[in-house]
Amino acid sequence: MIRAESFHAPGPADFDLPGFFSIGGTEITKPMIQLVLAAIIVFAFFALAIRRGTLVPGKLQFAGESAYGMVRNSIGRDIIGxxxxxxxxxxLVTVFFFIFVNNIFGSVPLIAFPSFSRASMAYALAAVSWVLYNAVGIKKHGFLGYLKLQCVPAGVPVAMYPLLIPLEFFSNLLIRPVTLALRLFCNMFAGHLLLMLFATGGLYLIxxxxxxxxxxxxLAWVLAILVSFLEILVQFLQAYVFTLLNAMYLQGALADEH
Incomplete structure (x- = not known):
C-alpha cells in the first residue's frame, strides 16, 4: 500500500528557486538569468540570419526569414491590417520568439524550467503590452476618444449604457492584461508541475x-516523456496566442469603431 504521507508531491514551493548570487541586495535567480539568455539567443539568431543577406538565402537566412515572415504575415498583417x-x-516578432525561447527552456535538459511558470514574469510582459496598445489608442483617438471607443459599444441603446459601460471598461482596460498573463503563466506552471509529478512519482513507486x-x-516515466512532447506544442501555442492577442488589442486600439 502506498502511504500518501510519505510521498511529497511537487507543488508551488518547488518553483521558488534559490538565488545564484546577489546584486545590491537583489537575489538573481535562475528564471531571471533565463530571461537574459533568451533575449541574447533571439537577438543572436536574427543577427546571424541577416548578417550576410543574399538573394538566394542560405539555411540560416531562410530559417530567419521564415520565422519573421510567419509572425509578420499570419499575425501582424492578417490581424492588424x-x-x-x-x-x-x-x-510582435520580439514578443513571440522571446516567449517561445523562455517556454522551450522547460524542455531543455539541465535547464528544465519554463521562465513564465513564475507569475511575476508573465505579468511584467503583459504590463508592457498593456502600456503599448493603450498608448497607441490614445495617440490616435485622444484620451477621451479612446475611452469612448473602449467603453461605449456602437449600436447599443442608450438605456443599456449604465450596464455595459462599466463592463466594457473593466473588460477592455483592466482585465485584459490579467487574463493575458494568467493564460501564459498557468499553462507553463501546470505543464511543468505535471512533468515533475510523473518524474518524482515514478521514482517513488520504484x-x-x-x-x-x-x-x-x-509507466509514469513513459507518461512524462509523452507529456513533454505535448508540452513543446503548448509552449509554441502559448507564444503564438500571446502574440496573436497583442495584435488583436492593437487592432482594436487603432479601429475607428468598437
Missing part, C-alpha cells in the same frame, strides 16, 4: 512501493 501592421512587426511499483514507475 495592411495599413498599420508594419510598425508593430518588430515588437524505490518505496516495490511489486506493482516496478511496473507503475516506468
Amino acid at each position: 495592411s495599413h498599420d501592421f508594419a510598425r508593430f512587426v518588430p515588437y 524505490e518505496h512501493v516495490g511489486g506493482i511499483g516496478y511496473a507503475a514507475g516506468p
